[in-house]
Amino acid sequence: MNQISSWSIRNPIPIILLFLLLTLGGIVGFAGMRINNNPDVDFPLVNVTAARPGSAPAEMEVQVTRLIEDALAGLSGVRHVNSTVTDGVSTTLIEFELGTDTDRATNDVRNAMTGLRASLPQDMQEPAVQRIDITGDALITYVVRSETLTPEQISWFIDNDVSRALLALGGVGEVNRSGGVDREIRVELDPQRLSAYGVTAAQVSQALTSVNNNLPGGRVTVGGSERAVRTVGSATSVQQLRDTLVPLEGGRTVRLSDLGSVEDKWGEPRRIARYDGQEAVTFNFLRSRTASEVKVAERVREEVARIDEANPNLTIQQVTSSVQYIEESYLASLEALALGALLAVIVVFIFLRDWRATLIAAVAMPMSLIPTFAILGPLDQSLNVVTLLALSLTIGILVDDAIVEIENIVRHMRDGKPPYNAAIEAADEIGLAVVATTGTIIAVFAPVGFMPGIIGQFFKAFALAACISVFFSLVVARTLTPLMAAFMLKHSNHEDRDPFWMSGYLKGLRWSLANRWKVFLLGILFLIGSVGISIAAKMSFEFMSPADEGRAAFQVETPPGSTLAQTDAIVREVTRRLEARPEVTSVYAAIGGQDVNQANVYADMVGKGDRDLTQQAFAREMVDELKTIPGARIRAGIAQQGGGPGDGTSYTFSILGDDPATLDAAARKVEEE
Numbered sequence: 001m002n003q004i005s006s007w008s009i010r011n012p013i014p015i016i017l018l019f020l021l022l023t024l025g026g027i028v029g030f031a032g033m034r035i036n037n038n039p040d041v042d043f044p045l046v047n048v049t050a051a052r053p054g055s056a057p058a059e060m061e062v063q064v065t066r067l068i069e070d071a072l073a074g075l076s077g078v079r080h081v082n083s084t085v086t087d088g089v090s091t092t093l094i095e096f097e098l099g100t101d102t103d104r105a106t107n108d109v110r111n112a113m114t115g116l117r118a119s120l121p122q123d124m125q126e127p128a129v130q131r132i133d134i135t136g137d138a139l140i141t142y143v144v145r146s147e148t149l150t151p152e153q154i155s156w157f158i159d160n161d162v163s164r165a166l167l168a169l170g171g172v173g174e175v176n177r178s179g180g181v182d183r184e185i186r187v188e189l190d191p192q193r194l195s196a197y198g199v200t201a202a203q204v205s206q207a208l209t210s211v212n213n214n215l216p217g218g219r220v221t222v223g224g225s226e227r228a229v230r231t232v233g234s235a236t237s238v239q240q241l242r243d244t245l246v247p248l249e250g251g252r253t254v255r256l257s258d259l260g261s262v263e264d265k266w267g268e269p270r271r272i273a274r275y276d277g278q279e280a281v282t283f284n285f286l287r288s289r290t291a292s293e294v295k296v297a298e299r300v301r302e303e304v305a306r307i308d309e310a311n312p313n314l315t316i317q318q319v320t321s322s323v324q325y326i327e328e329s330y331l332a333s334l335e336a337l338a339l340g341a342l343l344a345v346i347v348v349f350i351f352l353r354d355w356r357a358t359l360i361a362a363v364a365m366p367m368s369l370i371p372t373f374a375i376l377g378p379l380d381q382s383l384n385v386v387t388l389l390a391l392s393l394t395i396g397i398l399v400d401d402a403i404v405e406i407e408n409i410v411r412h413m414r415d416g417k418p419p420y421n422a423a424i425e426a427a428d429e430i431g432l433a434v435v436a437t438t439g440t441i442i443a444v445f446a447p448v449g450f451m452p453g454i455i456g457q458f459f460k461a462f463a464l465a466a467c468i469s470v471f472f473s474l475v476v477a478r479t480l481t482p483l484m485a486a487f488m489l490k491h492s493n494h495e496d497r498d499p500f501w502m503s504g505y506l507k508g509l510r511w512s513l514a515n516r517w518k519v520f521l522l523g524i525l526f527l528i529g530s531v532g533i534s535i536a537a538k539m540s541f542e543f544m545s546p547a548d549e550g551r552a553a554f555q556v557e558t559p560p561g562s563t564l565a566q567t568d569a570i571v572r573e574v575t576r577r578l579e580a581r582p583e584v585t586s587v588y589a590a591i592g593g594q595d596v597n598q599a600n601v602y603a604d605m606v607g608k609g610d611r612d613l614t615q616q617a618f619a620r621e622m623v624d625e626l627k628t629i630p631g632a633r634i635r636a637g638i639a640q641q642g643g644g645p646g647d648g649t650s651y652t653f654s655i656l657g658d659d660p661a662t663l664d665a666a667a668r669k670v671e672e673e
Contacts, residue, residue, distance in 0.1 A: 005427030006424045008478070012483050018479075022367075022371035022374060023367070023370050035292050035330055037329065039458055039461040041454060042457065044077075044105050045095055046096070046109045046131055047092070048094070048113060050089070050124065050128075051088060051124065052064060052121060056087065060085045064090045065090045065092065068092050068113070069083060071113070072092070078097075079095045079097050098454065106129065106131040138285060140297060140321045141178075142284070144315070145314065146314035152181055157314070158281065161307070162304075166304075171291030171292065171295065177281065178273040179282055180273075185241060186263050187260060193259050242257035271596075272564065274588070275586070276588075277572065282588070320602055325551075330388075333388035344395060348403060357406050357410065361399050363481075364481060365398050369395075371472045372391070372468045381461050386459065386461045386462045386465075387461045387462070390445075390464075390466040391465055391469060397470060401438060401477030402476065406485060408430050412426045419486055419490065423489075426482075434477055445466040449463025449464060548615040550606075553636065554603070554634055554635065555600060555633075556598070556633075557597060557632065557633045558597040558633075561597070574634065575587045577625060582606075585604050586603075586604045587603050
């Protein structure tokens, strides 16, 4: 390593070409990197949903949920199993140990469900196994309005046209509609007709299930070529469904329409969306795990604008967006990075007092940063707050090695040596020291990426960005810096004099060396004092401090058994109180879904400069006010069905037991206390 500097000075062309290639690769890598708010963290979560329409929760628990949990208990790496049972639906969330391969875990769960299928009730649907990718909240929410279309028609437009168009875009993982209604084919049987024909509703349902499906029909040779044959039995229209023949005893049949009515209608509303107090139909989208939040949002905005323009009978308006905060954070991080580099250059110039030496040291920063992106890109890292934080923290470190090289070269030049010879001798002289310094810094940052748990996954990007950039600073210091110094530095015409503060610094240094134990004790006292001040100031300890995104979110939960209308009434009151606040510009609410007694309310706020309260302080103040609304539990944060990672809660308590009545009493007691 000591000879590489002299080789670089004697062979400048390969070094110049090397850094041209690294710079080009870094620019290409930077342009292709994803822009996200946070690094992608892999939570090994798998969800199993089993549906048996018409079954009571108690029946689902005994006949389905417990069997599923028993089948999952033997899987390796299972950390927690959380089941939620409602009317006709059992949802089981399996959380595996961090570090477990999610694809393998999903396959293990799917195999367990395949082996369990024979033990489950025959009339229930096949359990659905789904891997859960946590990619954050919805990026953008839109509201669709029309003066000519009904809510039913708008719902169909979103489900059929908008969803297809957005899912066809790269990076869109999911499109969700809130509000509106779902289409359903409703079969209403007449009990008197059933009795007259001697058939039961269960027999009709079984007949429809067995007839109304498509089956493989084998293969047939036509014109010398083999073709696949299908037996098409599913109805393609409501009239075909009405004409379906239901078998009776004695070999007789009867049309379904003779047993009751078959209508193409809209299902009972299970969710409501409100924007600024008015009922609306909205949709939002989530990105796929490997997509860029900013780039996906740009593509969706363009596609939504095209859809809006192509349908003059309706308007599509953006309601909420988290992308703006991500873009602002990204630009602010880049500005902080550039400002840090500029301040570093100014400080270097103040101490080196030579514009050529300052330029050489300044070049070390971009030549260390830009090639870093050439490595981070292929490693599938994104540009996020953690990555940019690492680069911002190391911006001063990147120039350290170059300053050491330059200072030693200048010292040799003061002895009368020409810059070329001084660069060769000085660089080789301190090569080992520079390598040791850089290795020490890498040894400090590298273990951060190997920490266990969520923190380790989160800060892996930090360790990679810091270590790679510091490594490239070593390459620059050992090759490019001596090369530039050999051809750019000139002998100074003025006499070099020590700055005015140098004599005082030397006196302090001599005293420190002569009183080592006193200096050591002062350092210990300083450390104790720093820790004591932190404790006295009651500094909070958090994984990440909450950011002011200009949007406060609230969970609304009404008592179990509440209807959608009752929850909606509570949300309307919450909306009214939020809209009365001067900090709020608009309010969006999503009510119902799987549980009609839950809702999420989002309040968009004015800019930070136009309000006195932060987002968190406003949310706390509003929660205290909203608690006075009777018949509702209101918290700050986002509610998710069934709870789980990212549900906005600080703590989750689990009360375990076999007696539902005892559990209910214990839960109510905890809630009261």
